[in-house]
Amino acid sequence: MKLKIKEVDVDSSEPGVLIHDDDCLEIGVQEGDRVKISGPKPTILLVSRSDTLMERGFMAVSSSVVKKCGLKDGDVVNVVYAPKPDSVRSIRKKMDGERLEKEEIHAVVEDILESNLTKIEISAWLTALYINGMDIGEIADFTVAMAETGDMIRFDRTPVFDFHSLGGVPGNKITPIVVSIVAAAGIMIPKTSSRAISSACGTSDFVETFCNVEIDAESLKEIAQEVGGVFSWGGSMNLAPVDDMVIKVEHPLGINPRAQMLASIMSKKLAMGATHIVVDIPTGAGTKVPTIEVARQYAKDLMELGDRIGMHVECAITYADQPIGYAVGPNLEARECISILEGNKHPAAVIEKACDCAGIILEIAGIPNGAAKAKEILESGDAYRKFMEIVVAQGGRPDLKSDDLKPGMYSYEFRSPKSGYIHAIKNKEIVSVAKAAGAPADKGAGILFSKKKGQRVEEGEVLFTIYADNEAKLRRAKDVATKYQPMDIEGMLIKRVSPLTAR
């Protein structure tokens, strides 16, 4: 039927159209069905119905969609029922526990990219993946489809190394150290990182405090091939773009189905042209990977998937029962990271983890005793010089010093409520406190630990300091810390158990 466009000045999250109930009946569509509207660029839109907000004969369409269709306010267009895309059938198939063919997976990915699938459908897709899973062959097809629906970078020479961390542990600032060591050894490692999704500070969130991370594909290729290393933000290129669209539905559900997670990591690496990759799997309470068994399964999956898509994959299962190092938050993590490159021996755990991970890469590249060699490159200052080369290539200051990175002006010392030993530092609660303080948006916000797990503290001693860029957020973070008590302090004797305590 013919309807007149009423342009509305706000966008919906899905390209939709609001139509009067009776007109919907006339067209033969329900809420959530699709219609095709005629015009210079015929477009499929999602139907919402109302009998109070719309007059008959009109349809409300957002400005951006009106423009996309090549139409304008007041235009009268023909509106007809449009069938669901075929990929909805593949989603149903996965809901029914069946295996999907390469073409079916590709169509789902393509339809997510083109906004042909609604949030309801993407949610059903992810839920079906979460419950019914995919076999490794399906995941490989999924990975390739996700990579191929975006830009693909191809370097002029190989091997192209990469390093990835599954994340989930706060304070994990090793990436620039690993990249600097590896590049200093003459191995090309164009590393792309992400910003925080649910964490307090992603690698790009702290790297951008001292150099530009928004680097396009052309410059990335140039820097990688000339300097050897890059630490850029993956989001500034169009790598596996479907992943970012899926995250918008995954995040509210709080799920990350195995198939989606594996394809998400590896599709970006594939799109980046990586040929060899080391994956850090932080393992411990409050991370994404609670136990060694789960970590081994991830490692197995990643390596098998690498085999299928022609990529050499090795994994590092790393200790992550507490935050890595002493600093959490953009400026604080940047300072700790750079100070290690400058020669500081503290915190030893960060140095050890960075050298172990870099060492695996060196060994894959044919350099024996990788970890020792990595440490040598770090201690000699070669890693620092390479780091500065990369920083300058990414537009950072040539006289950058770790002390340039300052914590927020407002701080609060969180003190121990009792004497004892630190039995646990809870990763998730630390993230909540740092986020309450304003991280990662406020660069000075974060946490600096005075004590780590296993150490003795006396009542009233400072456990950690919260930093914030403004007073209100500091107060908020203090409240969160007080409520969550992110450190467990207990005596050596946790509980006395005797048959007759009264005896």
Next chain:
Amino acid sequence: MKLKIKEVDVDSSEPGVLIHDDDCLEIGVQEGDRVKISGPKPTILLVSRSDTLMERGFMAVSSSVVKKCGLKDGDVVNVVYAPKPDSVRSIRKKMDGERLEKEEIHAVVEDILESNLTKIEISAWLTALYINGMDIGEIADFTVAMAETGDMIRFDRTPVFDFHSLGGVPGNKITPIVVSIVAAAGIMIPKTSSRAISSACGTSDFVETFCNVEIDAESLKEIAQEVGGVFSWGGSMNLAPVDDMVIKVEHPLGINPRAQMLASIMSKKLAMGATHIVVDIPTGAGTKVPTIEVARQYAKDLMELGDRIGMHVECAITYADQPIGYAVGPNLEARECISILEGNKHPAAVIEKACDCAGIILEIAGIPNGAAKAKEILESGDAYRKFMEIVVAQGGRPDLKSDDLKPGMYSYEFRSPKSGYIHAIKNKEIVSVAKAAGAPADKGAGILFSKKKGQRVEEGEVLFTIYADNEAKLRRAKDVATKYQPMDIEGMLIKRVSPLTAR
């Protein structure tokens, strides 16, 4: 943080707010998270982000939500992160294949009712129900929760009988006949029906061509207790309202999880105060229930569920390999239905099905030889007189005749492309043709069969006539019929198979 309300004159399907990316970062929310906004009525809203459509410091909120919050355009309110409702955890639990407790199920239902769950979350819920299912105890809790979150009708006397059809077969116009026979036998049967969701014509869609179906709970109770029977539209009362909200998500996914379907049927019956119910399960190709085995499982489920919630349930598995009777579409079905009550012996299959179903109810109520007794009541004219009593009580004309119901002015005779036997009449394709013709919104639209399954036809003979209220829709329906060929015509010999056809 503080944001200024920018009221927008269009409604989104979910109570949401559009906030600038940077403000989202400041508040600490992602797309799909929730915020709580302060004001006379603090309200939780769903976050959409944009860096192009919103200025910093503002948030776009639809007029209806602004009003609901007791605010107005330009008001500055405090906006803070709000956690997901606890029921999201129960959805995750169901995704993980776990059993849900009564309280958890109740909370999910309550949160759907209160619009506290997003479409993404409801989609995950339905997908998890579809894949992981519920045991009968969970379904009973689900049923009671769905009933208790709406109005509950209680009659002054029992037993209260009800009749329900799972639907899925076009032309199933038996409900008014069953209700009239049963009520004529002195048994109270306040039947509520639905309008078409995906079919061409629900019971209420054709009943409303000859009397009012939008009857409130008070009048329904009065008519049922005085006249004995009612055929009203369930949607005009607030019975198990969550069901209607869930359908909006189920429909686009094209699923109807067993748990949801069973709870949906039985919660409405429970809310209606029914104590005894007979369920018609149309079984055959192209319906919801393809085989007898599946039908038996539904029957078992419905009876077990009845036991749990204290309702006597019996089922009738009925033949539905082709449309019921000769008419599909509102006026056409109403005419066929009333003409049977008036004494017409055609179509015999409709009479037989109605009497068989009514017969089961009579037997449950203690009347022996139910089907024979039902036929007697129909043939004696008692059912017709009761029917007219109900019609008049529901505001219909006392001089109603079946011939008052006219098919649409525009018609097209669909002729057989060849000679042979009708091997199949495809239910789904018939529904598509009738919908294309304008059913159920256009009351004259529909299909009248000249031939049914198994009959002999000659090339060029009329198979069925399509009726429509306007020419464009008639043309559309004709195109759909030509494309789908809803009848299979073959010779007695379908295919010759011989080892050497050329011999």
